[in-house]
Amino acid sequence: MNIGDVSNQTGLPAKTIRYYEDIGLVKPLRDDNGYRRFRRQDVHKLNFLGRARALGFTIEDCRTLMALYEDETRASADVKKVARAHMAQIEAKIADLNAMRDTLSHLIDACAGDDRPDCPILQDLGGKA
Amino acid sequence: MNIGDVSNQTGLPAKTIRYYEDIGLVKPLRDDNGYRRFRRQDVHKLNFLGRARALGFTIEDCRTLMALYEDETRASADVKKVARAHMAQIEAKIADLNAMRDTLSHLIDACAGDDRPDCPILQDLGGKA
């Protein structure tokens, strides 16, 4: 399979697939004309990567997870550890965003949103507390 | 005031303050020795920027908000519009992260986390529905 077909099958942009090859996540073969030739296992890997990325794992996490995936003797504890660390990051981010949303929500509610210049949002940013 | 003092007062790293000057968000004066000299209004602006950034506004949003802040004839509707657009982004991000967290949470719960290789997390990533 050429890169276009793989892109269609996996939903990953061709650019992204090339990038993944660049950083060593997949190693497709090459045809005589220089085109990448992807085997089933390459496509499988790319699907794995796509799903892991969709869950927010970093590329380095993906590398780790792939290695575990391919290691028949892995301990599930190692996988779980990576997943838990990642979930902690996500929860921290959610907490940050929730705090922002709450503050913004209050400010937006307090703002008349008309053609007058008085604005609690700007007052708050200006340090009026 | 020199940049170090401003950094202490605003909590912004000196690097960040220089960057903000680079992109035209503040325009401190210069002493004969080349040092930046910040006036009260510069410090005030930087505090404004710090708070806006803490609420997650992009630099471009900050630029817009600053302009509105300094425009006595602004309409609060314009401010509110920027804030609402930003809040929509935040909420979208929260939704994404919540979805990730939920999926991860299920997978983590299902994973034994022991020294055996069986792992529902990897099975899921590997495409086994």
Next chain:
DNA sequence: ATGGGGGTTCCAGTCACGGGAAGGTCAAGG
């Protein structure tokens, strides 16, 4: 021969800075 739709590489840009090098400036202490 030509046109179009593949593919290839490489370079630059994104966003909002942070790290670090190489060097100028200033106040205090010996």
Next chain:
DNA sequence: CCTTGACCTTCCCGTGACTGGAACCCCCAT
């Protein structure tokens, strides 16, 4: 007067995970 150390300056590179675009090659159908 000299040194030390804490400031300050500019400049350039790196971050993460790509995306856009240029310039070029390849293959098939008309």
